[in-house]
Amino acid sequence: MKILVCISHVPDTTTKIKFIDGKSLDTAGVQWIINPWDELALTRALELKESSNGLIDHVSVITVGGPDTEPTIRKALAIGADSAIRVNAAAGDTFFVAYQVAEAIKNSGFDIILAGIDSCDFNGSSFGSMLGEFLSITSVSSVSGVNFNGNDISVDREIDGGKEILSCPVPFVAIVQKGITKEPRIPSMRGIMTARTKPLAVVEPVACEALTEFLSFELPKHKASCRMVDPENVKELVELLRNEAKVI
Amino acid sequence: MSILIYAESREGMFKKSVFELASYAAAVAKMMNSQAIALVTGNPGQEEMKKLGNYGISKILSFYDESVKVFDSAICCQVIEAVVKKENCPLVIFQHNNTGKALAPRLSARLKAGLVTAVISLPESTKPFIVTKKVYTAKAFARVAIKTQVKILTLSQNSYMLTESKTDPAIEQFSIQLDKSQLKISVKEVQLLTGKILLTDAEIVVSGGRGMRGPENWQPIIDLAEALGAATACSRPVSDEGWRPHTEHVGQTGKIIAPNLYIACGISGAIQHMGGVGSAKVVVAINKDKDAPIFEIADYGIVGDVFKVLPELISAVKEHKAK
Numbered sequence: 001m002k003i004l005v006c007i008s009h010v011p012d013t014t015t016k017i018k019f020i021d022g023k024s025l026d027t028a029g030v031q032w033i034i035n036p037w038d039e040l041a042l043t044r045a046l047e048l049k050e051s052s053n054g055l056i057d058h059v060s061v062i063t064v065g066g067p068d069t070e071p072t073i074r075k076a077l078a079i080g081a082d083s084a085i086r087v088n089a090a091a092g093d094t095f096f097v098a099y100q101v102a103e104a105i106k107n108s109g110f111d112i113i114l115a116g117i118d119s120c121d122f123n124g125s126s127f128g129s130m131l132g133e134f135l136s137i138t139s140v141s142s143v144s145g146v147n148f149n150g151n152d153i154s155v156d157r158e159i160d161g162g163k164e165i166l167s168c169p170v171p172f173v174a175i176v177q178k179g180i181t182k183e184p185r186i187p188s189m190r191g192i193m194t195a196r197t198k199p200l201a202v203v204e205p206v207a208c209e210a211l212t213e214f215l216s217f218e219l220p221k222h223k224a225s226c227r228m229v230d231p232e233n234v235k236e237l238v239e240l241l242r243n244e245a246k247v248i
Numbered sequence: 249m250s251i252l253i254y255a256e257s258r259e260g261m262f263k264k265s266v267f268e269l270a271s272y273a274a275a276v277a278k279m280m281n282s283q284a285i286a287l288v289t290g291n292p293g294q295e296e297m298k299k300l301g302n303y304g305i306s307k308i309l310s311f312y313d314e315s316v317k318v319f320d321s322a323i324c325c326q327v328i329e330a331v332v333k334k335e336n337c338p339l340v341i342f343q344h345n346n347t348g349k350a351l352a353p354r355l356s357a358r359l360k361a362g363l364v365t366a367v368i369s370l371p372e373s374t375k376p377f378i379v380t381k382k383v384y385t386a387k388a389f390a391r392v393a394i395k396t397q398v399k400i401l402t403l404s405q406n407s408y409m410l411t412e413s414k415t416d417p418a419i420e421q422f423s424i425q426l427d428k429s430q431l432k433i434s435v436k437e438v439q440l441l442t443g444k445i446l447l448t449d450a451e452i453v454v455s456g457g458r459g460m461r462g463p464e465n466w467q468p469i470i471d472l473a474e475a476l477g478a479a480t481a482c483s484r485p486v487s488d489e490g491w492r493p494h495t496e497h498v499g500q501t502g503k504i505i506a507p508n509l510y511i512a513c514g515i516s517g518a519i520q521h522m523g524g525v526g527s528a529k530v531v532v533a534i535n536k537d538k539d540a541p542i543f544e545i546a547d548y549g550i551v552g553d554v555f556k557v558l559p560e561l562i563s564a565v566k567e568h569k570a571k
């Protein structure tokens with residue numbers, strides 16, 4: 001069996017977000033990383049491969065992006081992916097990206113496709129379910145576990161106030177979130193060396209139009225400064241929450 | 249032509265957030281000289297369904313089939329697609345929760361309808377159709393235009409006020425022939441946590457960070473939550489250390505919540521933490537370090553030791569509740 005992990009190339013989560021004329025992100029000094037959810041998904045894919053007794057023999061990663069995303073892809077290879085695909089296009093909206101990924105892999109026979117629940121740039125929370133529809137296969141969202149049960153695969157799905165354990169025949173897309181694994185893996189020295197020679201296929205995009213357009217960006221208005229309450233007079237806080245903020 | 253909401257019910261009931269969604273849809277419908285209707289698949293009773301009328305929903309389509317008991321997004325989208333076609337809907341709106349995040353994108357791909365998720369306010373215009381959404385984990389906002397005829401939105405929690413406008417909605421049974429071959433998953437087991445206020449539903453949340461120093465010190469957090477009728481939450485290191493269950497972890501990599509009141513105790517206010525709670529209406533911070541970043545985003549702050557402040561706060565709250 002083969003696993004595909006969809007990764008997104010995003011600004012580091014501690015980036016101070018600034019825009020140029022409110023039109024585009026000011027990328028000066030921005031560190032780019034694998035979207036944290038996708039990194040967890042990749043880690044889980046490698047764990048599954050290692051514990052599968054050979055049942056899973058290949059883990060690939062894919063991203064849609066220009067040549068500038070290659071360091072991020074190489075990092076995924078250094079962490080342990082066996083091969084990578086880059087669809088050579090600037091990422092449009094999620095519809096565009098999911099469509100490109102579907103077209104690039106539709107005949108590749110992936111059994112399990114993992115995608116993160118959200119990306120920390122545009123917070124679309126929509127890629128994985130779109131991909132499932134484009135490929136006409138099951139998509140399961142809010143996934144906090146993917147496990148082997150003999151040769152069967154079970155998927156844990158978080159629901160309000162609990163979780164469901166699903167039996168899930170391949171192929172499927174699992175949209176993963178917290179719980180999928182504990183810590184993201186970091187590349188080893190050997191991983192970094194071998195990543196250079198692992199296959200990275202570059203494919204050209206197919207025709208597709210984005211359905212939405214980002215017009216402009218703005219930063220939140222600064223909150224009025226914090227009102228300090230004397231620790232010796234905690235009652236005042238309760239008064240304020242009741243009479244001024246009216247939240248209790 | 250009608251604007252459609254997907255009204256999710258649990259155990260035969262709608263949550264307040266569904267009524268917020270209804271209120272929002274009714275307001276958008278007004279902007280578009282249209283009406284707002286709801287699709288219900290959970291089979292709540294007539295009386296519960298009628299409640300949607302209190303928030304401006306003028307018609308309810310009720311669909312029920314055994315196979316929707318297992319929630320599968322492909323199956324559910326077949327139903328929604330049929331409603332969109334039958335009612336000629338230019339706009340479909342979901343909640344931005346687990347269900348909405350599973351359905352809206354699948355429907356978008358199916359109908360080739362532009363989707364904007366985590367919308368926070370009414371459209372600034374409907375022709376062209378422009379909405380505002382959160383981006384960069386709530387560190388910024390973006391204005392986004394949808395270019396297709398049919399449009400899809402998910403509405404962020406707690407971003408629109410309940411607005412009463414009484415209508416007496418007609419309830420219609422809706423049925424279609426489902427292609428059940430798409431249903432591949434089955435539920436083997438359900439594990440429920442019972443008896444607690446759900447974090448994502450809670451109006452008030454009391455949260456503890458590493459400043460609480462250990463799981464044995466959590467009682468004041470629990471007591472304050474109980475006194476306020478609040479849910480409890482924690483920062484990521486706290487759940488990583490196993491001091492608290494992972495279901496309580498809020499932040500960019502945990503749950504994203506938007507309560508009316510968030511009380512952060514011994515939490516420094518890291519950017520990834522605030523990504524999960526930045527939409528809270530009012531933030532209270534209790535921290536012994538006056539320079540902790542949490543005070544930059546808090547509305548009210550106390551610089552002090554949580555172990556001294558919390559007991560006093562608990563008694564002040566109890567006193568206030570007793571009044």
Ligand SMILES: Cc1cc2nc3c(=O)[nH]c(=O)nc-3n(C[C@H](O)[C@H](O)[C@H](O)COP(=O)(O)OP(=O)(O)OC[C@H]3O[C@@H](n4cnc5c(N)ncnc54)[C@H](O)[C@@H]3O)c2cc1C
Pocket residue numbers: 013036456457458459460482483484485486497498499500501502513514515516517518519520521524534535536537540552553554555
């Ligand atoms: C990719 C990524 C994703 C992340 N996602 C999340 C996330 O989803 N959620 C999250 O929370 N974090 C997340 N983090 C971690 C985040 O960066 C911070 O490390 C974390 O939020 C800090 O938790 P804390 O505030 O509890 O602890 P600390 O930062 O250690 O803060 C403890 C605070 O307690 C105060 N304190 C100590 N003793 C007392 C006392 N007696 N009385 C009063 N105050 C006291 C201290 O002054 C300090 O401000 C993420 C990090 C990364 C890199």
